Amino acid sequence: MDLFEDLPDPGVVAQKSKPLLFDDLPRNPDVASSVPDLFGELPETQNDLKAEKRKWLNQNGSKDHEEKKPCKGDVSNTEKSIKKCLLTTFKQTDEGFLKQASSQDGDAPSGTHNQSPGKPAWKDGTTATCVLLVDKDIYVANLGDSRAILCRFNETSGKLTSVPLVKEHNPTQYEERMRIQKAGGTVRDGRVMGVLEVSRSIGDGQYKRCGVISVPDVRRCPLTSNDRFILLACDGLFKVFCPEEAIIFVTAILEDETLLAKTGKTSQDVRFQAACNRLANEAVRRGSADNVTIILVAIEH
Known part of the structure; x- marks a missing residue:
C-alpha cells in the first residue's frame, strides 16, 4: 500500500511576509502535491x-x-x-x-x-x-487515529510539504x-x-x-536539513483541518514577529506555544466536537 496515496490535494497557498523562522525559504511557498519516498532504507x-x-x-x-x-x-x-x-x-x-x-x-x-x-x-x-x-x-510508533505530520521544505518545487509519518x-x-x-x-x-x-x-x-x-x-x-517541525495531534484536529492547512496555519504563527520572548521563555518557545493554542482554538471554532490535543516539536539543525 502506497503510504502517501491518500495525501489530499493542496488547496491553500501559504502566505509569507518577512522571513523569520524559515529565512532560507523563497517567498510565497505553497504546499507540495507530491511526497518523497520517506521510509525507504538508509x-x-x-x-x-x-x-x-x-x-x-x-x-x-x-x-x-x-x-x-x-x-x-x-x-x-x-x-x-x-x-x-x-x-x-x-x-x-x-x-x-x-x-x-x-x-x-x-x-x-x-x-x-x-x-x-x-x-x-x-x-x-x-x-x-x-x-x-x-x-x-x-x-x-503509532496506534489508533492520532497523527504525526512532518513539515518539510522541498527545494526543487520551492514548496512546503506535509509528510505523514504514521x-x-x-x-x-x-x-x-x-x-x-x-x-x-x-x-x-x-x-x-x-x-x-x-x-x-x-x-x-x-x-x-x-x-x-x-x-x-x-x-x-x-x-534532513529541510525539516522544520513535527505536528502531533489527535483526530479532533484532523476532522476540521487537513494536514496542509495545519502546516500553513502553524507556519504563519511561527513567523509572527510580534510574538516576543517573555520572562523565562525564548521567542521560539512563545511562538510554538501560541501556535498550539491558536490551532486548537481554531479547530474548536470550526466545529470539532472531539478532543483536540496538539504537540509541536521544533527541529533544530
Missing part, C-alpha cells in the same frame, strides 16, 4: 571502499586483506532494539490500563459502576503516537477488519461492534476479545 554505503579493494587486489593478487562491511549489522541491531523497546513500552502501558480497570471492577458491588471520587475508572482507552529521536533518525488504524481497513472478524468481532458503521472507532488502542479492555490490539506500527524517518 542509503547504501558509497563504493569507494570497494573500488580501493579492487585496486589493491589487482596490484597484489591476494584476498588476505578484504575489508569488513561497515557496521551494517550494527545499524540493523540498533533498529531492532529500538523497535523492541517501543513495542514493550506500548504493551506495558496497555497492561497498566487493563490492570487499573480490572482492580476497580473487582472492588465494585455486583451490578454497579465503581468510580470513587477522584479515582478515574479506565473503562475506555486511548490512541498513542510516540516520536523517538536517535541521532539523525526519528522512530515513530498509518491510522481504522476498522474499515481490510487487514484490520479481517483480524477483528477472525477474533469474533464485527465492524458496523465503520466501528468495532458498532461502537469503537479505532481498531488498535491502549485500554478498551472490553474490545480486546474482539480483535482490538495495542501493537503499534513503528517506522523510521531520516531527518
